[in-house]
Amino acid sequence: MAITEIRIYTVELAAKQLYNMSNSAVATPTSTIIEVIDSSGHVGYGEVCLASPQYQPAHNDGIRTSLEILAPAVLGCDPECETVLNATMNQAMDGHTEGKAALDIACWDLSGKIANRSVVDLLGGALQQDVATYHVVGIGTPDYAAAETERLQNEGITRIQLKAGGRPIHQDIACIHAVSKVIQPGSDLAIDTNRGWTTAEAIHVSNACANINLSLEQPCATENELIQLKKQVNHPVIVDENSTDITAVARMISYGLADGFGLKLTRLGGLTNMRAVRDLCMATRTPMSTDDAWGGDIIAAACVALGATLDPHFSRGAWIAHPYHQTHYDEENGPRLKNGFVTLPQGGPGLGLVFEPGQFGEPVAVYH
Numbered sequence: 001m002a003i004t005e006i007r008i009y010t011v012e013l014a015a016k017q018l019y020n021m022s023n024s025a026v027a028t029p030t031s032t033i034i035e036v037i038d039s040s041g042h043v044g045y046g047e048v049c050l051a052s053p054q055y056q057p058a059h060n061d062g063i064r065t066s067l068e069i070l071a072p073a074v075l076g077c078d079p080e081c082e083t084v085l086n087a088t089m090n091q092a093m094d095g096h097t098e099g100k101a102a103l104d105i106a107c108w109d110l111s112g113k114i115a116n117r118s119v120v121d122l123l124g125g126a127l128q129q130d131v132a133t134y135h136v137v138g139i140g141t142p143d144y145a146a147a148e149t150e151r152l153q154n155e156g157i158t159r160i161q162l163k164a165g166g167r168p169i170h171q172d173i174a175c176i177h178a179v180s181k182v183i184q185p186g187s188d189l190a191i192d193t194n195r196g197w198t199t200a201e202a203i204h205v206s207n208a209c210a211n212i213n214l215s216l217e218q219p220c221a222t223e224n225e226l227i228q229l230k231k232q233v234n235h236p237v238i239v240d241e242n243s244t245d246i247t248a249v250a251r252m253i254s255y256g257l258a259d260g261f262g263l264k265l266t267r268l269g270g271l272t273n274m275r276a277v278r279d280l281c282m283a284t285r286t287p288m289s290t291d292d293a294w295g296g297d298i299i300a301a302a303c304v305a306l307g308a309t310l311d312p313h314f315s316r317g318a319w320i321a322h323p324y325h326q327t328h329y330d331e332e333n334g335p336r337l338k339n340g341f342v343t344l345p346q347g348g349p350g351l352g353l354v355f356e357p358g359q360f361g362e363p364v365a366v367y368h
């Protein structure tokens, strides 16, 4: 098989509700959808959508610009040979993992359709059918944070991620204490500042919340700050934004820095790279999540597919953006949240999604 045509589409995914992080808020990100067609006529889909320009070094418009180089480079590649596909993309362009990820995911979907197998099976098979997810409580007042936490727990969600940072830390501490009063036994609380605190602030918060069972997710901006912080706090440290590639993940595991990871599929370059990171994390008994920064059914299905292959004991869950924007590409089969879990799409082989011809409108670019 050989890739004969690649079409690029865009979809606006406006946030439905408040989604404030320490350094940005989500407005209306533009998702990039990739349709890859091979010489047998099979079609695979990939997607990438970044939440805000401030969240990471990449940008949604820049992703589509990178595809002007990456898409022509992979024409003629065998979509089932993911090692060669990724080597070809890396030879064509340094960095720009997000555009590479969207193409990589599309080829995994395509490979599943060729083999009549699910992407989950191609990744090694499911160790869990329903993948736990976590839900974000955005930055707000203590009353808001506590009420949101109670509402989410009443819906069956047991993994709460409370956003913090970007304001005086006494306000963050007040929110954490308010949430701790309503958090139920068995629920998991992560405080995610998206790089928002200094080490001194993180230590202060950790000490002020010493008796609260929580983890600190990406409390500071740099790996060196996290190394300094790790020696001075008792709370587990979860690394998200600094886990940029498999080398960084391996290094932080070897340092004993990371008690777990919040991993983004498109930051790491797609399912091929994430499969390697998964194997590293599982071999070292390091909990990890399989998330992406935003996006619709396609990227959500890819995150959940990989999430299903994790040992549940070391799974921090798969975050999907649907509860925050409510835009669905496949109403019937798309991955949906129920009682704190996401069910794997069952629409057919590949990622398990079904789309109507022309559903995404006119392509913004076509390569053949």
Ligand SMILES: [Mg+2]
Pocket (backbone or CB within 6 Å): 192, 194, 217, 218, 240, 241, 262
């Ligand atoms: Mg995070």
